[in-house]
Amino acid sequence: MPEPISRETVQKVARLARLDLNEAEVERMTQQLAGMLEHFRDVDALDLSNVEPLTQPIPLANVLRDDVVAPSLDRDEVLGSAPAAQDGRFRVPPIVGFEE
């Protein structure tokens, strides 16, 4: 297993997760994640070299349906529960031009 998690790694992961953490949270998260990852080293006791990973408990392949028109969600109802909508679309703040 890799080295214990650092403050810088926690800050980087928070950026990846689009989660603004304050200083106190970064501190606490660094400690707690380090504790958990340390505990997770227990699996180092197992020989996993010839073990196939299990990604799906009960694999189903090629789940397809017939291409037929069916009712879909009502657009106004969907947009009605969004924080902001305009002209039949979700409204968001500017996407470009403010990157730090």
Add this chain to the structure above:
Amino acid sequence: MSATQGTGRADSTGHVGRTVVDIAAAVANGSLSAVAVLEENLAAIAARESEVHAFNLVTTDRARERAIQIDADVQAGKKVGRLAGVTIALKDNMCTRGVETTCSSKILAGWKPPYDATVVRRLADEGAVFVGKTNLDEFAMGSSTENSAFGPTRNPLDTSRVPGGSSGGSAAAVAAGFATASLGSDTGGSIRQPAALCGLVGVKPTYGVVSRQGLVAFGSSLDQIGPFTTTVADAALMMEVIAGHDPLDSTSLPQPAPMLTGELSKGVQGMRIGRITDMPEGSSPDVLAQLEAAFDALRAAGATVVDVQMPSMLYGLTAYYLVAPAEASSNLARFDGVRYGLRVDAKDLNSMYGATRAAGFGDEVKRRIMLGTYALSAGYYDAYYGKALKVRRLIADDFAKAYTKCDAILTPTSPTVAFKFGDKTSNPLAMYLCDVFTIPTNLAGHAAMSVPFGTGEAGLPVGVQILVPALGEAPMFRVAAELERAQ
């Protein structure tokens, strides 16, 4: 006992609860009104909900309209469903059209889904009356319902103790007589553990047996919806209604619902029941004593008890607490302030995402998103997530080997009876250990259920867990019914 009287167990207030089976039969034949059933629940809610806090929302008006309609249909001689007049509470992570669905998170407060979950539709089609949406650990992450953004749920049997979690509100609602039955979701034990702590029957079906469409996803390869009831027969009937193929869920198994009510009287003569000889330690003596009594009861009913080994069981915790957060970090990316719920305004889109998610998610959810994002990030994937998936395989292999020697395995559901508030909140790992016996089932995709069996410390209920292979629901219910008869 007459159908109108009910056969459910008495709760702590001495109120004798009605059962799903009794209500459905009596309402359908006109000897009991759906309105009367509902008003009993609403009276119990008025008396104790402020103390228990099982619900995020009680849908009184909708429920009354619905009950009146069902009674009218019966009077008019119309065909009513298999759950006519049965009052049901829904965990607040299941979508209900036009009715607030929050996952007990500030980030979804106020959101009204534009559709019903498949399970909700199936229950409604059979005449169920929905009482409300129940409290949970935020996004189902927790084992005590202390992580709800709207405050904890209290165990109706002893309000100084937790009801378990994450489906703590659904368990408390049934235990307190607020509803006849409820639905929860189980990702690592979130139905079985609260069922055990509240003295109820709780079922985690085989992965793919019950549709997840409309269940707000936590760990998509682990989540299953299942019922909480006071009797095994009620759980069997609920399963028959909610299970079965759903084209709207691509992981739904292409087969009809298992028929389970017919299994209940078959007994366990000749069945082989596994006892895990290398079970993880740490269970309290009162819980282990009831487990022994359960083995004795099955032996007395004609089953054989055989020794099996599960050397990887303890490592399931590690695998689970990497796989589930990894899937959660991906699933919860959708809560971004664009399509639903909370938005914290900011100058650009990325800042809005970060600020919204910081304000909307609670501590445990943030912790798991961070853990999952870390485990999936470049450079760490093989060391953590990749290894976790291999441990997952070992657990499935251990089970496969054990099930060559037995038909079902018995374990405690939870290492202890209901614990006090705050006992485990300061140490996430201590809380995670609550799930050591329930997690392997989810990792393997198998079925399991918890059945109340005797009492332990402070007279609180103990739950015994029945584990079976994938699609082993029929033998599982035979064992459950036998344990119930032995009570």
